[in-house]
Amino acid sequence: MVSSNDLYEYFYCPREVYFMKKLRLPSEKRKMQMGRDEQEREVKRVSERNDVFGISREDVAKIEQNKYLESLDIDFCGIMDVLLTLNDGEMIPVDIKYTAFPHLQPGRVKQIIGYALLIDRNYDKNTCRGIIYYPMQNKQDTVKVSPGDKSMLLMDIERIKRIILSDKVPRKTASKNCGYCGYLKICGSFD
Numbered sequence: 001m002v003s004s005n006d007l008y009e010y011f012y013c014p015r016e017v018y019f020m021k022k023l024r025l026p027s028e029k030r031k032m033q034m035g036r037d038e039q040e041r042e043v044k045r046v047s048e049r050n051d052v053f054g055i056s057r058e059d060v061a062k063i064e065q066n067k068y069l070e071s072l073d074i075d076f077c078g079i080m081d082v083l084l085t086l087n088d089g090e091m092i093p094v095d096i097k098y099t100a101f102p103h104l105q106p107g108r109v110k111q112i113i114g115y116a117l118l119i120d121r122n123y124d125k126n127t128c129r130g131i132i133y134y135p136m137q138n139k140q141d142t143v144k145v146s147p148g149d150k151s152m153l154l155m156d157i158e159r160i161k162r163i164i165l166s167d168k169v170p171r172k173t174a175s176k177n178c179g180y181c182g183y184l185k186i187c188g189s190f191d
């Protein structure tokens with residue numbers, strides 16, 4: 001099954017997906033990940049404020065952490081850091097990113113679109129936005145999601161599946177990404 005994390009990796013470098021999902025090679029982590037405990041503390045702090053990720057607390061009906069959703073018919077799954085349900089029924093996925101680079105990147109946007117797709121399919125919604133929150137900078141981005149974005153995501157999922165099924169090593173990405181990649185040491189031997 002393709003995961004939302006695979007989407008992130010695919011838009012970082014398709015070759016990473018091949019190493020990770022096809023060859024199942026361990027990656028040397030390219031960045032330090034904050035622990036789950038810290039993330040849970042962050043969600044607690046946010047949910048105790050007057051606004052929850054920029055939304056008035058009074059408008060929020062439910063806050064769910066580490067929400068796993070899947071859609072078997074498209075072979076896709078994901079765990080969103082937070083799933084907000086508002087009083088008017090809107091559901092909003094929230095991704096929490098501990099990063100020194102708090103800006104929108106294609107992979108981060110695709111993850112939000114993927115969560116929106118999963119919410120639609122599990123709850124019969126038409127999810128049109130998601131939030132990426134950067135705790136280190138106390139900053140957030142709102143990602144608007146259109147029906148066209150979701151259609152394109154279905155094609156992305158198919159492309160990732162083809163990489164996993166294929167024996168062909170995918171093309172390399174832009175070299176600026178390689179310095180942060182956990183497969184840098186072994187990648188050259190696959191050229």
Ligand code: SF4
Nearest residue numbers: 013172178181184187
């Ligand atoms: S080293 Fe560069 S080309 Fe190789 S998998 Fe990593 S990002 Fe892709």
